Amino acid sequence: MSAFEKTFRERGISLTSSRLALFSVLEKARGHLTVDEILSRARKKDRTLGLATVYRTLNLLCALGLIEKHEFPNMEATYERVSETEHHHHHIIDVRSGAITEFSADELDVVLEKIAAAYGYKMQGHKIEIYGEKIILDEASPKGKV
């Protein structure tokens, strides 16, 4: 039984064939998926799956903390499974290609909690995004600025 299915059973939330098809897609996938990718992959398992159900289920899974939604500037929204074993991570966004690289920085997380506390807040979540461009060594015609 999948981790998603387990959570649904524990919470007494209905398990439907639509949801099982989506669970399978999201649990198998590596990295970030757009809504259209999720829909088309899940339709291979459940031919009649509707777009509205995809959105509803993604919202439900986000609310349960089983997946995360990412919205980077000028990109389609993507969804990603929250790993039970791996640590929370953040993202480097390549401003040229849109490529996403993940990194962890638990020591930063601690600093952010302290900042939140200093302003009278209990931190519940946080997000760090780095925008940059890949450093290319041995580039034929360097563009200066380095």
Place this chain on the structure above:
Amino acid sequence: MSAFEKTFRERGISLTSSRLALFSVLEKARGHLTVDEILSRARKKDRTLGLATVYRTLNLLCALGLIEKHEFPNMEATYERVSETEHHHHHIIDVRSGAITEFSADELDVVLEKIAAAYGYKMQGHKIEIYGEKIILDEASPKGKV
């Protein structure tokens, strides 16, 4: 002459009455403004200002680095003047009220540059968001979990 106007002159970009009206709104405003707030305030100066022009001008100012666009989850996009004197800052978002608090953390910026470099990136920008709820002392009926 406003800082925005100065930049436009230096770069040889046309100064129109639409743009001047928007400059005035954005330079006077404290904090974050939505597109509708910007439009309605600017219409007091330029009665015929159109929505498309607001979007076009905001995009232009973002590209010039004179303002920043912020898109927090489940909230309308907002725009904020980039100060020439104050440091780059980040945001704490109150998950209950949506209130935004700003904080600076230059020491974190340095750490992020190093992380970027470790992954082969030259950092060009970054974003830190803390989500949390206000700690209320002396609350009549605490909700546990503390």
Place this chain on the structure above:
DNA sequence: TATTTATTGAGAAAGATTATCATTCTCAAT
């Protein structure tokens, strides 16, 4: 002031997400 080009406003269009609603499905209790 004339000329050239960029900018504008209005509305259409696009894209993403949510709402509506009649039908279908799930699941606990029979």
Place this chain on the structure above:
DNA sequence: ATTGAGAATGATAATCTTTCTCAATAAATA
């Protein structure tokens, strides 16, 4: 296995934000 109540679904309409189109206008330069 069957049933019944409520939850979930798919199709599509509706909404919301942002961009596009294009004829008319305004800005900058000569």
